[in-house]
Amino acid sequence: MTAPRPGGLSEASILAAVLPQLPSADHVEIGPGDDAAVVRLPSDRLVVTTDALVEGHDFLPGATCPRWIGRKAAVQNLADVAAMGARPLALVVALSAPAETPREVFEQISAGLAERAAVDGASIVGGDLGRADRLTLAVTAMGALGPGEAPVLRSGARPGDVLAIGTEHLGRSAAGLAVVLDGRAEVDAGGRIALEGLRTPGTADLVRHHDAPEVDLSLGWGSGRAAHAMMDLSDGLVRDGGRLAAASDVGVDLDRAALAPDVAALAPLAAELGEDPWTWVLHGAEEHAMLAAFAPDAVPAGFRPIGRILAPRAGGPAVTLDGAEISGEGFDHFA
């Protein structure tokens, strides 16, 4: 038997908090509890991706809550599966935490993971509990292509295509992060947001969107399957656009007029914080919306045009705005 030690929890008691948060599904043949899970796929083509969140590096204590940490860890992985044009089915989670972590934190993280996974038709099928100095979630998302379906890669964009994004509002996660980094937001364990000295309406929604991005990922395995190239917007429009450009050997020209409404929506908050809303829109990370290149006049519902795919420009910048070079850059985990 496993005896709980003072100030800490046994693995068994943590599992007792976590497992009830994880409903199963028909395609899960063996769920948590054996050496590994068994999942029945709709085809033999597995799509898989992994991504970790570390406290203090990828999220800040006091600026988010455990349930949202779970949701964010889920969404950033599910988005990568969706961006291949594949339907997500299963997640596994390695959760490492300090010994004194309260039971509710495990419970809430699991609930957040499971509820976001359920939005996209996926289940948590397995996990691992371990010790670490800081709360760390490493999530792997798995999905499958339908029978006979090809993955939608980053490399298929062609000059003349339209660049489109699967969200009405860009830059919101970056705006929320700016509020947090300016010390203007405090989030309690239940997800209540207290703002200090900011009057712009909707600011709390931006903080929440940064902490737990809400995005329609079904565009990836839905209308996005018509794209010539697709990826999820995780490190900013300029940086990710540059990756799509490099993979497809093309250039990307962003359309200032198309992005102006996104900038205008964030301008009042940017003015309060003394920041440039164009930076949020052009370089803002962690939106996880689908970024895709479609044949002209074939941009489907759910996507909106934000630029054009050009012939590659030797020596010039891969991504421009109305033909002009863009300053600044996206997010590098190690820079």
Added chain:
Amino acid sequence: MTAPRPGGLSEASILAAVLPQLPSADHVEIGPGDDAAVVRLPSDRLVVTTDALVEGHDFLPGATCPRWIGRKAAVQNLADVAAMGARPLALVVALSAPAETPREVFEQISAGLAERAAVDGASIVGGDLGRADRLTLAVTAMGALGPGEAPVLRSGARPGDVLAIGTEHLGRSAAGLAVVLDGRAEVDAGGRIALEGLRTPGTADLVRHHDAPEVDLSLGWGSGRAAHAMMDLSDGLVRDGGRLAAASDVGVDLDRAALAPDVAALAPLAAELGEDPWTWVLHGAEEHAMLAAFAPDAVPAGFRPIGRILAPRAGGPAVTLDGAEISGEGFDHFA
């Protein structure tokens, strides 16, 4: 473009060190570099497990080397797939590290992961790089059951079965750990082991086995498929035997005479360290050998009998040694 900062590396330069370490395979349709990998399975039955290693908790700097950390992270995940009676095919790895981590560490960890995966026919198909205060590897292993094959669960053992283990030597990882925890071993970055004040021959091999367990996992998807129940030995014979007993609703009686050679082999080192070799053999973790219950007279090559499966004993201990209660317990990550 990503500029390396003083004392740190850009993601691009780390990837340039890592990717050449990762050979691909025929079943990998899309490897690292897009949003997600695409792997072609031999059936529609995915088997998946995840497990993390954190520096200072799961391994100690100075007591192992980056290549072995990679090997260990691979083997402990591959073992869980094998223990379902499934063939491993793919790994993904979320690697988080401090900013000042040398490029060689990423390179060597990747090489260790890939070389152990290759032993079992699997490839590294994707990953994630991030920042953390301590080196952290979260690995997910995926495999597949053959067409029409059922998974081998923990729950199928029946009274009268023989309990068998897929290794000639138990307790070696625990013995190696005891040497490390006693401060008697130092391992340099190239895997050279310096021992202090220990004369027992073979001691360095035990340290190496603890740091990078060598075990025949092909028993899992090979002859182990005949087992009524199977798991990998990760937390000690008594603790894992208890899990198998609980899942199958049976008792387990270990055979003292069958385990005596394992104990005898470790007795000289145990005497030097003032420890009890029975503790290593009965409770030693991280062997990752296949632990399985077979019909009597049906124990296949590669496995050796170490006990018997009994009818469940209400109120009594789940695992006994020649019918007697066993003191001590296995490893709890949170206790």
